[in-house]
Amino acid sequence: MRHTKSLTIGLLSMTTLLAACSEQPAATKPAETKPDPFEQVVADYRTYAIAELDQFTKKTEAFTTAVKEGDLDQAKALYAPARMHYERAEPIAEVFGDLDPKIDAREGDVKESEWGGYHRIEQGLFEKGTTKGYENYATQLMEDVHLLRAKVETVDVTPELLVTGATDLLNEVSTSKVTGEEDRYSHTDLYDFAANVQGAEKIYQLLNPALKKQDAVLSKEIAARFADVNALLEAKKSGDGYVLYTDLSKTDVNQLSQAINELAEPLSKMGIVLEG
Amino acid sequence: MTRTALEEGVTRRDVLKVAGLTGLGAALYASGIERLLPRALTAQATDQVPFYGTYQAGILTPVQNHIQLVAFDVQTDRRDELIDLLRRWTRACARLAASLSLGESDSQYVPPEDTGEAEGLSASHLTFTFGCGASLFAGDRFGIAHKRPAALRDLPTFDLDQLDDKWSGGDLIVQICADDQQVVFHALRNLTRIGRGIVKIRWTQAGFQRSKAADATGGTPRNLFGFKDGTGNPDLTKDKVRNKHLFYQWQDGSPWLTNGTFLVVRRIQMHLEVWDRTILKEQERTFGRERASGAPLGSTNEFASVTPDQRTLHGETQLPADSHTAVAHGTSKEQLLRRSYSYQAGVNETTGALDAGLLFVSFQRSPDQFITIQKRLAASDRLNEYITHRGSALFACFGGIQKGGYIGDALFA
Incomplete structure (x- = not known):
């Protein structure tokens, strides 16, 4: 489901990637049509996303090490928290x-x-209850994450990427996380859910000063809807994390799903800031 | 264009006249209406039903091919937010009924205002009929509790009811009808989208009947039991009949509902497999009509009056007293405008049987008209063996919307 979409985004951005300069990311793009006011926003977002991916790399290191060392319990415990960093930075990843x-x-x-x-x-950890036979997957995963971390330096972050990314994050939630399909063996979908929402909220916060000037009502509406979603998530906290998807009632799922859609609708109009 | 005035003057009245000749349940738009219209009316204009008027559209409008009922629960507790939504819906409905898009956005960076699947399609007699349920008044969330009409309360539980909450109730109802299913869906989708955050869908049900194209004679539609259903609708060409049976009158107690009407929705599952194993004679005696002609048993004409007491030479009643037609007819004191459709909803997961039946829709001046008839039916209708009532809802539909006003404005005035 995700891959068709990410491929399109990938291709679009790759074309601009060629012109990108890694030392001076946002400022020196020649053929940019976007207005300057977003220079700082874009730079701030880069910092945020890269910090998340740094954490992701670190925690994947610990996760894959546990898998390779055959520490099943440790691997299971590290799985969901590590993924949250990836899910927050997904528009870039x-x-x-x-x-x-x-x-x-x-x-x-x-x-x-x-x-x-x-x-x-x-699947190995939670369904089959073993790390055996998954060592190679762990090694490969670590390599891919390192590669991602290296490549991300070259990403051309545009305001448009932020605008579409915020809505995409919520669309991810509403199509796969809220249905329990994302983490179907561990049932830790709410971790991903929360991380996607946090990633979207970050973008909203960065764009909000511009948005407020253009449409204060929309800005307030989005803030209120984020508060609704966060309150629902807060209620499903358990320790440092969240309850399992399988512990949610039908009503819980329905409420979460509705709240996400109610947030995504106004959020999808945030693009008006790009009109300047 | 002078379309609106002409339509008010021509189509509505004349369509009703024609409809009245053969019983209003028969949807007759295609069957000769065009001949009555002035040549000046374009083809496009003839398939638009004005959104504004004395009464809401979708009540007296000849029955379209498709229906979508959608019940919303209001999430906000703020009166101003609800009113704002009703205003935005008013604008949207007026545009859609005139086959106009909801609007063009000049920004590339926001999603289009209109979802687009009705682009280039005609209005296809698209109508919207709005109403509110008793729950809208509950807890006085909107400062209107004192305006709840006395008759707007939960329908009583009838014998044999097997109601499922997921097909029942609702703070607001919209009946969307049109001759094109995509036009209907487009309307449902966009109203839902506009309402997101303020209202959420409680349930939605789609219905169909034979299309006008498939029956150029415009005969009474058949239900999924294969019988003509809707023959006995009142003749609503007469103001007196309408005012007596259909439209709420100011002296009925809640002046804001004047020219409105009560809408009853019942989701009635039909046990098709059982019915299909029933011999024709029994089917006819159960329904009370001949299957082929639709005539009440004992008569030869579909529109013959229903006379339950008529006996054969051998002394047995020709129309069984417990047949659906006889019980529904009763003394004929209570009359409803039925505007029902068939529904199908795939396969029942438990039984593997087709989930299909009747989406019963009726409009009446008072819910008591329906209640009286349904009590009788629940108590003795022979058809009960073949059907189960699964959903139920009652709404007070607002009077017509005036230009410059908004849906339900009299309630919030």
Whole structure:
């Protein structure tokens, strides 16, 4: 589901990537049509996303090490929290249409022979109850994450990427996380859910000063809807994390799903800031 | 264009006249209406039903091919937010009924205002009929509790009811009808989208009947039991009949509902497999009509009056007293405008049987008209063996919307 979309984003951004200069990211693009006012916003977002991916790399290191060392309990405990960093930065991570499926494909998304990454290991840990036979997947995953971290330096972050990325994050939630399909063996979907929402909220916060000037009502509406979603998530907290998807009632799922759609609708209009 | 005035003057009245000749349940738009219209009216204009008027559209409008009922629950507790939504819906409905798009956005960076699947399609007699349920008044969230009409309360539980909450109730109802299913869906989708955050869908049900194209004679539609259904609708060409049976009158107690009407929706599952194993004679005695002609048993003409007491030479009643037609008819004191459709909703997961039946829709001046008839039916209708009532809802539909006004404005005035 995700991959068709990420591929398109990937291709679009790759074309601009060629012109990108890694030392001076946002400022020196020649053929930019976007107005200057977003220079700082874009730079701030880069900082945020890269920090998340740094954390992601670090925690994937610990996760894959646990898998390779055969520490099942430790691996299971590290699985969901590590993924949250990836899910927060997904608009950027997804730009790499080849890496995203390697890291994050679910069973059936790709050919069985090509299926690796987090969810393959998740199946081993949570469904089969073992790390045995998953060591190579762990090694490959670590390599791919390192590659992602290196490549991300070159991403051309545009205001448009932010605007579409915020809505895409919520669309991810509403199509796969809220249905329990994302983490189908570990049932830790709410971690991904929360991280996607946080990633979207970050973008909103960065664009909000511009948005407020253009449409104060819309800005307030989005803030209120984020508050609704966050309150629902807060109620499902358990320790440092969240309750399992399988512990949610039908009503819970319905409420979460409605709240996401109610947030995504006004959020999708945030693009008016690009009109200047 | 002078379309609106002409339509008010021509189509509505004349269509009703024609409809009245053969019983209003028969949807007759295609069957000769065009001949009555002045040549000046373009083809496009003839398939638009004005959104504004004395009464809401979708009540007296000849029955379209498709229906979508959607019940919303209001999420906000703020009166101003609800009113704002009703205003935005008013604008949207008036545009859609005139086959206009909801608007063009000049920005490339926001999603289009109109979802687009009705682009280039005609209005296809698209109508919207809005109403509110008793729950809208509950807890006085909107400062209108004192305006709840006394008759607007939960329908009583009838014998044999097997109601499922997921097909029942609702704060607001919209009946969307048109001759094209895509036009209907487009309307449903966009109203839902506009309302997101303020209202959420409680349930939605789609219905169909034979299209006008498939029956150029415009005969009474058949239900999924294969019988003509809707023959006995009142003749609503007469103001007196309408005012007596259909439209709420100011002296009925809640002046804001004047020219409105009560809408009853019942989702009635039909046990098709059982029915299909029933011999014709029993089917006819159950329904009370001949299957082929639709005539009440004992008569030869579909529109013959229903006379339950008529006996054969051998002394047996020709129309069984417990047949659906006889019980529904009763003394004929209560009359409803039925505007029902068939529904199908795939396969029942538990039984593997087709989930299909009747989306019963009726309009009446008072819910008591329906209640009286339904009590009788629940108690003794022979058809009960073949049907189960699964959903139920009652709404007070507002009077017509005036230009410059908004849906339900009299309630919030």
